[in-house]
Amino acid sequence: MPYYVTTPIYYVNAEPHLGHAYSTIGADILARHMRQRGEDVFFLTGTDEHGEPVARAAEAQNTTPQELADRNAQRFKDMMPLIDVSNDFFIRTSDQPHKDEVARVMQRVYDNGYVYEGMYEGWYCPRCADFKSEHEMGEGHTCPIHKIPLEQQSEQSWFFKLSAFQERLEQLFADQPEWVMPRHRYNEALSFIKGGLHDVALSRAKLSWGVPLPWAPDQVMYVWFDALLNYLTALTYAREGENLHDRFWPADVHVMAKDIIKFHAVYWPALLMAADEPLPKRMFVHGYLLMGGEKMSKSLGNVLDPFKVIELFGSDALRFYCYREVSFGQDGAVSTEGFETRYNTELANEYGNLASRTLAMIGRYRDGVIPEEPDETGLEEDFAGAADELSTRFDALEVTAALDDVWSLVRRLNRYAEERAPWQLAKDPERADELDATLYGLAEGLRVVSILLHPFIPQSTTKMLAAIGCEADASSLATAEFGGREGAGAGGRKIGELPQLFPKLEAAGD
Ligand code: MSP
Numbered sequence: 001m002p003y004y005v006t007t008p009i010y011y012v013n014a015e016p017h018l019g020h021a022y023s024t025i026g027a028d029i030l031a032r033h034m035r036q037r038g039e040d041v042f043f044l045t046g047t048d049e050h051g052e053p054v055a056r057a058a059e060a061q062n063t064t065p066q067e068l069a070d071r072n073a074q075r076f077k078d079m080m081p082l083i084d085v086s087n088d089f090f091i092r093t094s095d096q097p098h099k100d101e102v103a104r105v106m107q108r109v110y111d112n113g114y115v116y117e118g119m120y121e122g123w124y125c126p127r128c129a130d131f132k133s134e135h136e137m138g139e140g141h142t143c144p145i146h147k148i149p150l151e152q153q154s155e156q157s158w159f160f161k162l163s164a165f166q167e168r169l170e171q172l173f174a175d176q177p178e179w180v181m182p183r184h185r186y187n188e189a190l191s192f193i194k195g196g197l198h199d200v201a202l203s204r205a206k207l208s209w210g211v212p213l214p215w216a217p218d219q220v221m222y223v224w225f226d227a228l229l230n231y232l233t234a235l236t237y238a239r240e241g242e243n244l245h246d247r248f249w250p251a252d253v254h255v256m257a258k259d260i261i262k263f264h265a266v267y268w269p270a271l272l273m274a275a276d277e278p279l280p281k282r283m284f285v286h287g288y289l290l291m292g293g294e295k296m297s298k299s300l301g302n303v304l305d306p307f308k309v310i311e312l313f314g315s316d317a318l319r320f321y322c323y324r325e326v327s328f329g330q331d332g333a334v335s336t337e338g339f340e341t342r343y344n345t346e347l348a349n350e351y352g353n354l355a356s357r358t359l360a361m362i363g364r365y366r367d368g369v370i371p372e373e374p375d376e377t378g379l380e381e382d383f384a385g386a387a388d389e390l391s392t393r394f395d396a397l398e399v400t401a402a403l404d405d406v407w408s409l410v411r412r413l414n415r416y417a418e419e420r421a422p423w424q425l426a427k428d429p430e431r432a433d434e435l436d437a438t439l440y441g442l443a444e445g446l447r448v449v450s451i452l453l454h455p456f457i458p459q460s461t462t463k464m465l466a467a468i469g470c471e472a473d474a475s476s477l478a479t480a481e482f483g484g485r486e487g488a489g490a491g492g493r494k495i496g497e498l499p500q501l502f503p504k505l506e507a508a509g510d
Contacts, residue, residue, distance in 0.1 A: 003039040005030050005247040008256045009048040009091060009230050012072035013057035013127075016079045018322075018334065019257070019289050019296045021306040025319050025329055026286060026399060027255040028085045032455035033394050033402075035086075036477040042248045044089030044234050045080065047073040050210040051223025052126045058209075065209040069094055079306060084315050084458050089238035091230050099475075101233035102226050103214040105275050110215050114161045114274040120201045124151040128259075129223045131201065145259055145295070160202040160225070165270040169193050172269060178282055181397055182329045185258060185285040189265035201268065228268045232277065251280040253397065258285050259295075284397045287331035296334070304334065316457035317343050318504065323456060324407070328399040340505055347457075350410050351449075352501035354417065355464050358442040359498050365426050365435060370387060370443045370468065373483055373491040374433070377441030382412050383448055383482035390452055391477070405449045406452045411500075413445045443468055443490040444482060451480040460501040467498035 007027045010020050024045055031043035049069040058068040073092050080087055091098060109115060113454075123132050125143040138144040141152075173179060173190045180186040203219040204210065210220030231251055235244040254264055261283075269279050288295040291304065309318050321342050326332030362370055386409060393402035422442075425435040447470050450461040454474045465471045468490050473479040483489050 001039050002248050002252075003031075003034040004042045004044070004253075005034075006043075006231050006249040006251055006254050007045040008254075008260060009093065009227055010044040010076055011053050012047050012049050012069045012076070013276070014333055015072060015076055016074045017296060018304040018306045020076070021079065021318070022289055022322050022326070023255055023257060023286065024080070024085050024087075025083055025322055026284075027082075028087070029319075029323065029396070029399055029455045030253065030279060030394065031086060032458065033390075033477075036451070036455065036475060037391065038478075039475070040247075041088070042087055042235075042238075042244065043071065043087045043112050044091060044231065044238075045085065045087045046234070047076050047093065048223070048230070049092055049094045050220070050226055051129045052204070052207060053129055053223075055207060055209040056126055059161070064190050066094065075193060082310055082315060083306060083318060089234055090300055091234040091238075093226055093230055095237070097237035098230060098233045098259065099211045099226075099414070101236050102211050102221065102229045105229055105232065105277075106221065106225065107214045108276065109160070109271065112274055112276070114164060115202060115215075116161065118157065118159050118199075120152070120157045120159075121154040122152070123479070124153045125150055133198075135195075140366050156204045157201045157205060157222075158203040158216065158219065158287045159199045160271070162200050162267065162270050162275070163197045165273055166197050168273060169197070169266065169269060172279070180261070180283050181283060182285070185261055185283075186266075188258075189261055192262055193266060193507050197270075224263050224267065228263060228271060230271075231280070234316045250278040252282065254280055254283045256283065256285060257288055259288075261285050282397070284329075286328050287326070289326055290333045291335070293333070298377060304336070309339070313339060313343055313505075314459070316460045316503070317347055318455050320347060320403075321405050323400055325402075328397070343502065343505060346407070347460075348502035348504065349491075350407075351453075352460070354410070354414055354442075355446055355467075355501060356498055357417070358439070358457065359467060359495050361422055361426075362443065365422070366439060368495050370490045370495060372434035373444070373489055374437035374440055377437050377444070379412070379416060379441045379445055380482055383409065383445065386448065386452060386482070387477050387480040403453075403456055406449055406456075409445070409449050409452070413442060413449065415452045416445070417442060440491055443495075444484070447473065447484075447490045448480050448482050450474070451477065453470045463499060463501060467496050469493035469496065 005027050007024045031041050034041045055065050060066040067381050077090055123141055127146040132150055139148045143150055159363050180189050202222050203213050204222055205219050207220055211220050211226050213221055235248055250475050256264055264283050272279050321339050325338055420438040422435055422438045425431045447468060450464045452460040462474055479488055
């Protein structure tokens with residue numbers, strides 16, 4: 001089955017920060033899990049390069065928008081392999097094929113009668129590139145997100161007839177209770193619609209950095225229309241000589257934070273309806289990473305640099321921390337102290353240490369060969385159905401709960417090691433069978449949890465699986481059955497070297 005997942009495309013007015021990494025890692029976890037299920041996955045991320053946010057940042061830095069876009073798009077592109085993001089394509093909205101396709105789709109919207117010319121007057125935030133209604137603005141005509149004064153603008157523009165979609169959008173929400181997830185975000189978007197939809201400006205006369213309107217090239221398209229269309233346009237040119245539209249559209253899930261819910265849950269379906277395109281299946285709206293109680297954002301200056309965090313902790317630790325600490329769908333505070341604690345107690349101790357101790361014991365007591373599967377280990381019940389339960393969690397987009405479930409199994413293995421105390425069993429030759437069963441249980445348990453954890457921490461789980469001769473298992477969830485299917489378990493395999501998965505922080509940091 002095709003599975004198409006996207007992240008927002010990020011503004012190139014600034015460099016990437018941990019907030020951008022968070023969304024992208026979330027989408028990556030979904031993509032990797034779906035690939036493990038054998039689905040035909042297309043995972044898109046990229047950069048949003050037009051419009052006022054970028055034009056103004058370029059002006060402030062005495063450079064051209066294109067130069068600024070080139071520089072910062074490269075920073076976002078470079079971040080992807082560093083955080084082990086497995087995107088299938090990276091779209092830049094300054095790509096010519098994107099612009100050509102945007103013009104084609106918007107011409108269709110125009111031909112279908114959803115565009116007219118008028119005069120725009122209102123309050124505008126140049127950082128959000130958004131016109132704010134009275135109830136969307138902060139005190140004294142300020143932007144509640146960026147805390148800057150809004151600008152009163154008045155200009156001749158073209159309008160999109162959003163109001164024409166009032167009923168169809170209400171119907172969409174009624175028909176598809178999972179259209180926006182989690183539920184409180186669905187309610188938020190629906191109440192925006194119920195408040196009454198107004199037509200929105202579709203073009204900017206005073207700006208030249210954008211895609212010209214095909215029917216009036218003296219104006220450029222309002223950046224949000226150009227940006228939203230990336231989800232559709234990317235499919236037309238991501239693979240040379242191939243149009244992936246029919247294979248992957250409609251998208252399965254658009255991942256984003258709550259700042260851009262209105263555009264995705266309201267404008268986007270209306271635009272697609274106006275262009276006669278099918279609608280995506282779901283949106284997942286996560287919360288904000290907070291630092292010092294505020295949304296982490298470049299303009300507020302309270303950002304953690306993901307590049308620095310990776311240098312210090314490694315990419316797996318970053319991915320793990322983000323999704324264990326900040327529940328997917330909720331706001332959550334992050335801090336360097338928090339990183340250190342989770343790193344030391346959970347990754348280094350509960351997973352890394354368990355793995356190295358287990359392999360060391362197999363080396364010492366069984367000449368490096370994992371004992372064959374016994375009749376019973378005492379772990380079977382705890383592991384029964386784990387892969388199916390994980391899939392159910394993922395189907396409901398409960399990414400953090402999925403990780404919590406797997407982590408309970410990691411903890412179960414730690415308790416198992418303590419209860420069985422294989423180092424004691426090894427002292428008594430009469431208990432050799434028990435020792436075999438215990439070592440097998442630990443190795444097999446580690447094999448299964450490593451497959452389940454692979455979408456979250458791909459590097460260390462790959463190393464762990466390789467060390468027990470099961471590297472290929474990472475690519476298939478079907479292999480994550482305790483005991484293995486048709487001899488696919490860990491029993492009888494020769495172990496190899498396992499590098500230290502999560503070195504002590506002092507060593508990594510200094
Ligand atoms: N360019 C638009 C999106 C267009 S999508 C068609 C935009 N760009 S942005 O650079 O401002 O990125 C916003 C997105 O970055 C958020 O929706 C979220 O995915 C991510 N985040 C930015 N800061 C974040 C946090 N502090 N916490 C969590 N996610 C954050 O809006």
